[in-house]
Amino acid sequence: MSVQASVSGSAAEGGDTKERLLAAAERLFAELGFEGASLRAITQAAGTSVSAANYHFGSKEALLRATLRRRVEPVNRLRLERLDALEVAAAGAPLPLETLLDAFLRPAFEVRAAQHEGAAYYRQIAARLYSDPPELVSDLKRELFRPLFERFFAALQRALPDHSSQAIGLAFQFMVGTLIYVMSGHLEGALGVGDGDARPSDEEVLARMVAYAAAGLRGVCAA
Amino acid sequence: MSVQASVSGSAAEGGDTKERLLAAAERLFAELGFEGASLRAITQAAGTSVSAANYHFGSKEALLRATLRRRVEPVNRLRLERLDALEVAAAGAPLPLETLLDAFLRPAFEVRAAQHEGAAYYRQIAARLYSDPPELVSDLKRELFRPLFERFFAALQRALPDHSSQAIGLAFQFMVGTLIYVMSGHLEGALGVGDGDARPSDEEVLARMVAYAAAGLRGVCAA
DNA sequence: GTCTATATGTTGATAGAC
DNA sequence: GTCTATCAACATATAGAC
Numbered sequence: 001m002s003v004q005a006s007v008s009g010s011a012a013e014g015g016d017t018k019e020r021l022l023a024a025a026e027r028l029f030a031e032l033g034f035e036g037a038s039l040r041a042i043t044q045a046a047g048t049s050v051s052a053a054n055y056h057f058g059s060k061e062a063l064l065r066a067t068l069r070r071r072v073e074p075v076n077r078l079r080l081e082r083l084d085a086l087e088v089a090a091a092g093a094p095l096p097l098e099t100l101l102d103a104f105l106r107p108a109f110e111v112r113a114a115q116h117e118g119a120a121y122y123r124q125i126a127a128r129l130y131s132d133p134p135e136l137v138s139d140l141k142r143e144l145f146r147p148l149f150e151r152f153f154a155a156l157q158r159a160l161p162d163h164s165s166q167a168i169g170l171a172f173q174f175m176v177g178t179l180i181y182v183m184s185g186h187l188e189g190a191l192g193v194g195d196g197d198a199r200p201s202d203e204e205v206l207a208r209m210v211a212y213a214a215a216g217l218r219g220v221c222a223a
Numbered sequence: 224m225s226v227q228a229s230v231s232g233s234a235a236e237g238g239d240t241k242e243r244l245l246a247a248a249e250r251l252f253a254e255l256g257f258e259g260a261s262l263r264a265i266t267q268a269a270g271t272s273v274s275a276a277n278y279h280f281g282s283k284e285a286l287l288r289a290t291l292r293r294r295v296e297p298v299n300r301l302r303l304e305r306l307d308a309l310e311v312a313a314a315g316a317p318l319p320l321e322t323l324l325d326a327f328l329r330p331a332f333e334v335r336a337a338q339h340e341g342a343a344y345y346r347q348i349a350a351r352l353y354s355d356p357p358e359l360v361s362d363l364k365r366e367l368f369r370p371l372f373e374r375f376f377a378a379l380q381r382a383l384p385d386h387s388s389q390a391i392g393l394a395f396q397f398m399v400g401t402l403i404y405v406m407s408g409h410l411e412g413a414l415g416v417g418d419g420d421a422r423p424s425d426e427e428v429l430a431r432m433v434a435y436a437a438a439g440l441r442g443v444c445a446a
Numbered sequence: 447g448t449c450t451a452t453a454t455g456t457t458g459a460t461a462g463a464c
Numbered sequence: 465g466t467c468t469a470t471c472a473a474c475a476t477a478t479a480g481a482c
Contacts, residue, residue: 219437
């Protein structure tokens with residue numbers, strides 16, 4: 001009965017169509033951009049049809065938003081879980097700056113490393129949020145990042161009580177810019193980073209980023 | 224003779240076709256991305272035809288590279304001029320870190336501010352270099368940035384003699400990520416930056432960036 | 447140098463069978 | 465849910481007149 005139904009048809013090949021579409025869309029959007037990746041190429045890579053994609057997502061734009069949300073949400077959830085845990089443990093005391101920055105930065109590296117096949121494409125997803133047509137993603141950006149930003153901003157203000165909120169806000173954005181750049185894979189092939197000898201590991205890059213951002217945040221007021 | 228020739232034909236409307244094409248392409252590539260901006264839309268905005276664009280640039284891809292080169296080259300020229308002048312004045316002594324960073328960062332702001340109508344679109348040009356299909360721009364990136372990078376990297380090593388070259392290389396890339404983010408206009412509309420009260424001026428942002436990057440570079444070794 | 451006209455392919459979305 | 469077939473619109477590039 002239901003066994004026969006699940007075996008018949010094209011759903012039998014393992015993995016449901018919706019998930020295959022998300023995976024293919026992620027890869028092709030990352031490689032070719034929103035306009036460059038045609039719905040036909042995506043659905044062909046997913047082993048399905050254009051109309052199946054429109055059935056599941058309604059439009060190409062909605063498919064883009066679904067791919068972005070799928071990757072960003074777990075990172076931000078992890079960030080907030082870490083921050084919650086740290087604040088509970090600190091029992092009201094301000095968190096050390098390095099600890100706070102690590103809670104914000106590390107999840108991006110962890111989730112990227114945890115993607116099996118998506119790892120190679122994950123790198124460009126964050127960048128797309130900042131280069132694809134704003135009308136497609138600005139609402140999504142607000143939805144995904146506003147609650148996160150407010151929590152970390154408040155924690156930074158407690159960690160740096162002598163800083164103006166403008167200085168903290170700017171420095172926080174500076175750090176976000178660095179993170180997007182690194183997550184987009186621009187360190188690979190960057191001139192002068194690990195030239196000749198060893199390319200730095202994720203762990204090295206993260207440690208340097210925390211040190212750089214912490215020093216930068218502390219020093220940003222010496223303007 | 225030549226006067227008549229210059230008056231007749233469609234070149235008389237002021238501003239030559241090539242320049243109008245570059246201006247229109249810049250705007251539409253910035254707004255819609257490489258694939259999103261059609262050659263038809265660009266040539267129509269420039270008041271000319273598709274075949275004129277292909278005559279002047281050969282292909283849509285070459286037109287993209289020309290728009291990028293047109294904006295990036297003056298910035299890098301200015302950077303190198305400043306660095307040359309500073310090193311001559313220092314007569315062999317290492318340059319102060321803040322001075323060096325200012326020479327790298329300020330030209331980006333200056334050139335952006337100097338564009339009359341291009342200013343609104345300039346912001347996304349740098350970002351496009353880092354999100355458009357790599358095969359279209361990676362050679363161009365190397366051509367435009369390698370000589371620049373080598374000069375500034377050497378100057379940074381002299382300014383920070385106790386830092387490893389890996390630490391300097393990474394921190395330099397961190398700063399580049401911040402600059403691209405800021406030049407891409409993501410500060411505008413960023414949550415928590417100048418919310419309510421005054422939005423920071425270019426001069427304020429630049430001063431904060433120099434202070435942030437200088438402190439970050441000095442502190443990046445405390446990993 | 448610039449145009450009109452056109453060749454040739456692709457796009458996103460939908461209608462309707464199953 | 466997924467398919468095939470089809471639509472109107474649009475793409476890039478070129479040919480050839482002027």
